Each structure stands twice: as structure tokens, then as C-alpha cells.
Amino acid sequence: MSDRRTSTPVKFVIAYLVVLALMLGWWTALQASTGSAAPVLTVLVAYAGPAVGWGVVTTLIGEKRRRT
Amino acid sequence: MIAWELPTVLALALISGVVTLMLFRFVRRDHYLVCRPVPFVGGVVFMPLFVAIAVVLGAEWSDAERASGLVLLMVGFWASAAWLASPRTQGRWVPGLEFGPGLNFRPDLILPGGVMLVKGTILTGIGIMLAVQESFRLPKWNWWGFVLAFFGIITLIPIRGMAKMLARRDRFLGRPAGWQVPVRWGLLVGGLSILLYGFLAAFMGRTPISEFRPVAGQAPLAAALLAAGALSLLAREAWKRRLLEGVETSPARFGSNLWLYTSLVVFMYGYILAFMGRIMRPHLADNPAGLAIGATLFTLGASLILIARPVALHNELRATVRVTVGALAAMPPEARWRMMIERMRTIAAYPIPQRSWHIAAMMSAVAELDPDTSAEIERTRNEVMVTMTSEERMAMMEAMDQLVA
Numbered sequence: 001m002s003d004r005r006t007s008t009p010v011k012f013v014i015a016y017l018v019v020l021a022l023m024l025g026w027w028t029a030l031q032a033s034t035g036s037a038a039p040v041l042t043v044l045v046a047y048a049g050p051a052v053g054w055g056v057v058t059t060l061i062g063e064k065r066r067r068t
Numbered sequence: 069m070i071a072w073e074l075p076t077v078l079a080l081a082l083i084s085g086v087v088t089l090m091l092f093r094f095v096r097r098d099h100y101l102v103c104r105p106v107p108f109v110g111g112v113v114f115m116p117l118f119v120a121i122a123v124v125l126g127a128e129w130s131d132a133e134r135a136s137g138l139v140l141l142m143v144g145f146w147a148s149a150a151w152l153a154s155p156r157t158q159g160r161w162v163p164g165l166e167f168g169p170g171l172n173f174r175p176d177l178i179l180p181g182g183v184m185l186v187k188g189t190i191l192t193g194i195g196i197m198l199a200v201q202e203s204f205r206l207p208k209w210n211w212w213g214f215v216l217a218f219f220g221i222i223t224l225i226p227i228r229g230m231a232k233m234l235a236r237r238d239r240f241l242g243r244p245a246g247w248q249v250p251v252r253w254g255l256l257v258g259g260l261s262i263l264l265y266g267f268l269a270a271f272m273g274r275t276p277i278s279e280f281r282p283v284a285g286q287a288p289l290a291a292a293l294l295a296a297g298a299l300s301l302l303a304r305e306a307w308k309r310r311l312l313e314g315v316e317t318s319p320a321r322f323g324s325n326l327w328l329y330t331s332l333v334v335f336m337y338g339y340i341l342a343f344m345g346r347i348m349r350p351h352l353a354d355n356p357a358g359l360a361i362g363a364t365l366f367t368l369g370a371s372l373i374l375i376a377r378p379v380a381l382h383n384e385l386r387a388t389v390r391v392t393v394g395a396l397a398a399m400p401p402e403a404r405w406r407m408m409i410e411r412m413r414t415i416a417a418y419p420i421p422q423r424s425w426h427i428a429a430m431m432s433a434v435a436e437l438d439p440d441t442s443a444e445i446e447r448t449r450n451e452v453m454v455t456m457t458s459e460e461r462m463a464m465m466e467a468m469d470q471l472v473a
Binding site: 004008011012015016019020024026027030031034038039041042045046047049050053054057058061 | 081085092106
């Protein structure tokens with residue numbers, strides 16, 4: 001039976017590409033929000049990105065932690 | 069219009085690399101939040117607020133709108149560093165992060181102090197830039213400047229942090245420490261120089277090297293301030309060697325960071341003079357808004373370095389002792405014995421208050437381990453005690469008696 005587990009370097013590269021895609025998406029949303037001619041929306045988008053990332057990293061992994 | 073330019077994408081790629089490295093799950097899933105606690109994760113994911121600040125500075129808004137956006141983001145930029153002063157930022161030891169004898173890949177043990185230094189420097193720098201203009205003018209942005217500054221951040225946080233970790237391990241084990249002052253000083257001054265040049269170029273809206281060079285206007289004064297700042301930082305590193313690690317008084321901790329901050333401001337002003345070429349000072353009558361916003365950002369920066377950083381550094385030390393004990397427990401018996409005898413001989417040679425503090429910190433770390441591992445560590449400790457000289461044993465017993473009393 002072959003070992004189908006993904007190696008750590010491959011997982012790291014995948015994780016990096018996901019983070020980079022999220023970062024580019026966040027930056028694009030920030031750029032687009034400046035078109036609204038008011039800083040409020042941009043500031044909201046600015047804080048929403050890291051806040052969502054924080055929630056995803058901690059609750060997703062924390063959730064798995066509770067299940068094990 | 070969304071501009072996908074090379075320096076922007078390069079900057080985002082570099083930031084993503086650091087964020088991934090610090091948050092990647094190198095350990096078992098149920099160990100993740102033990103070694104990467106929730107406040108630490110928050111500190112890491114909020115570091116890219118730089119990106120939002122860049123977007124706001126480049127937005128086609130009125131000065132008032134851009135200034136309010138900048139201040140709102142800067143408060144978050146400050147808060148995401150300030151909460152790293154919480155003792156919950158540092159986790160406990162988990163297996164699987166070792167990369168050398170007594171060394172673990174633990175960014176939570178070095179990030180808070182480094183982030184406070186970097187963010188405190190940036191907030192202070194922008195504060196000064198806003199406050200010393202003749203008329204209200206917001207900073208601009210250049211992504212190449214940020215790309216260069218990024219390497220200053222890398223020098224000051226992970227590279228200097230690793231050097232501090234190695235230095236601390238050598239001090240804990242009583243090994244020669246002569247290399248520590250020049251290396252730490254070199255990394256501090258080198259990292260600050262790259263950081264300040266990069267950010268000054270970024271906030272002036274110029275490309276480093278090709279468009280942003282020193283001007284001759286105030287060269288002698290600028291050189292004198294840069295030299296004074298750098299030498300003051302060297303003197304501080306030498307002075308810090310005389311402090312008793314772990315039992316420094318609060319005034320000594322605050323004084324050390326005040327010394328750092330004062331030298332930093334002198335060094336920073338030297339940079340501003342070197343690249344602006346004229347004396348810059350506040351203009352209350354002509355630029356009250358710039359002065360008010362600048363003073364606010366300056367105060368936020370000062371609070372990070374003077375108030376939050378001393379607390380964070382003490383938490384880092386305490387957590388390092390805790391993690392080192394866990395790492396000792398995981399070593400093969402012979403390696404553990406060798407490291408433990410070095411450690412206990414070093415502790416026995418400390419003055420009594422420092423000896424007691426380190427023994428108490430280690431005992432509390434041992435108590436956190438599972439009973440079998442804890443018993444194993446205590447067995448090695450007893451074996452080591454037998455091989456110590458009677459003076460060393462007496463010194464250890466004296467400190468333990470004091471703890472019990």
C-alpha cells in the first residue's frame with residue numbers, strides 16, 4: 001500500500017500559495033474600496049481581512065483540537 | 069484602477085512568506101494552539117496592516133479623509149503589537165520544533181519584543197515626519213521602499229531574535245558570551261539602518277538608491293547624530309551585560325528601554341537630517357493638525373517601547389525557561405545530563421536572588437510536565453547534584469531553602 005500522506009515541504013508550499021492568494025485578494029478589495037471616496041469602507045475591509053484570518057486559524061484548528 | 073505592479077506583488081509575496089512560516093502547523097494538530105497561542109496568531113495576522121496603510125496613503129481622497137484613515141489604521145497597528153505584552157502570548161513546550169541542542173522554532177518567544185521595537189520605531193518615525201513639516205502634508209508611499217524596509221524588519225525580528233535566543237542559551241549554560249554584545253549591536257544598528265532608510269524612502273514616495281540619496285545640507289550634524297545614536301546603543305548593550313537576568317528591577321527594565329528609545333530617536337533624526345538636508349522642527353502655528361497627529365503617533369510608538377516592551381521581554385524570558393525545561397525532558401538521557409550539569413553549575417554561580425528566581429522558574433516549569441517526564445527530570449537533577457562540588461550543592465540548597473521559606 002502506498003503512503004498517500006503529503007510531505008511537510010509540499011504542505012508548506014500549498015499553505016504559502018493560499019496565504020499569498022488571500023493577501024492579493026485582500027489588497028485588491030482594499031484598492032477597490034478606495035473608489036467609494038470615504039475611508040470608512042477601506043478601514044472596515046482593512047480590519048476584516050486579518051480578523052477573518054485570525055478567526056479561521058484559531059477556531060478551525062481549535063475545533064479540530066477539541067474533536068481529537 | 070487596480071495596479072498590479074512588480075514591487076507591490078513582491079512585497080505581498082514576502083509578507084505572505086513570513087506569515088506562513090510563523091503560522092504553519094509544524095506540530096500535531098492538538099499541539100498547535102499550545103505553541104502558537106491565540107494572541108500570538110492575532111499579532112501575526114495583523115502585521116500586514118502595512119498593506120492597508122499603503123493603500124490609504126495612495127488613495128485619491130482629501131487630506132482630511134486620508135489622515136483619518138491613517139490614524140484609524142495606526143491605532144490597530146499599535147494595538148496588535150500592544151496586546152503581545154500579555155503573558156498568554158507565549159505558549160508551552162511541545163515536541164517536534166527542535167532544530168538544535170536546546171533550541172526550538174518558537175517565534176512566540178522572540179516576536180513580541182521585536183514587533184514592539186519595529187512598530188514603535190515606525191510609529192515614532194511617522195509621528196516625527198508629520199510633526200516637523202512647515203505645512204500639513206501626509207506621507208506618500210513607494211513599494212520599493214517597503215521591500216527594502218522588509219529586510220530591516222527581517223533583521224530586527226527573526227534574525228536578531230534568533231541571535232538573542234542563542235545568546236540566552238549560552239548564558240543559561242555559562243558558555244563564553246564575548247560575541248554577544250558586538251553581534252546584538254551590529255544586528256540592531258544594521259537592521260535599524262535598513263528599516264529607516266527603506267521606510268523614509270517609502271514615506272517620501274521615492275525609490276531607494278536610484279531616487280533617494282543623502283543630501284549635503286546638514287551632513288556634519290547628521291553624521292554626528294547617527295554616530296551618537298549608534299555609540300549610545302553600543303554602550304547600552306555593554307551595560308545590559310551587568311544586569312542580573314531574571315531579577316532586573318523595574319527601573320532597570322524601564323531605564324534600558326528608555327535608553328534604547330532615546331538613542332533610537334537621535335539615530336532617526338540623524339537619518340531625517342541626512343536625507344532632508346535641513347533642520348526640521350515643529351511649526352505649531354502653520355501646521356497644528358500635523359503636530360497633533362504626529363504627537364499622537366509619537367506617543368503610541370513611545371508607549372510600545374517604553375511600557376509594553378519591558379513587560380513582553382520579561383514574559384519571553386519566563387517562557388524561554390519553561391520551554392527549555394520541556395526540551396531538556398525530551399532529550400536523550402546523556403545529552404540531557406550534559407546540558408543539565410552546565411545549567412545547574414551556571415545557576416549555582418549566580419548571586420542568591422538570581423539563583424532563587426531561576427530555580428523557581430525551572431521548578432514551576434517541571435511542575436507543568438506530565439508526571440512521568442517530571443519524575444525523569446527530577447531524577448537527572450538528583451544525579452547531577454551528586455556530581456557537583458560541595459560549594460555548588462550548598463549554593464543550590466541555600467536558594468531552595470530560601471524558596472521554601
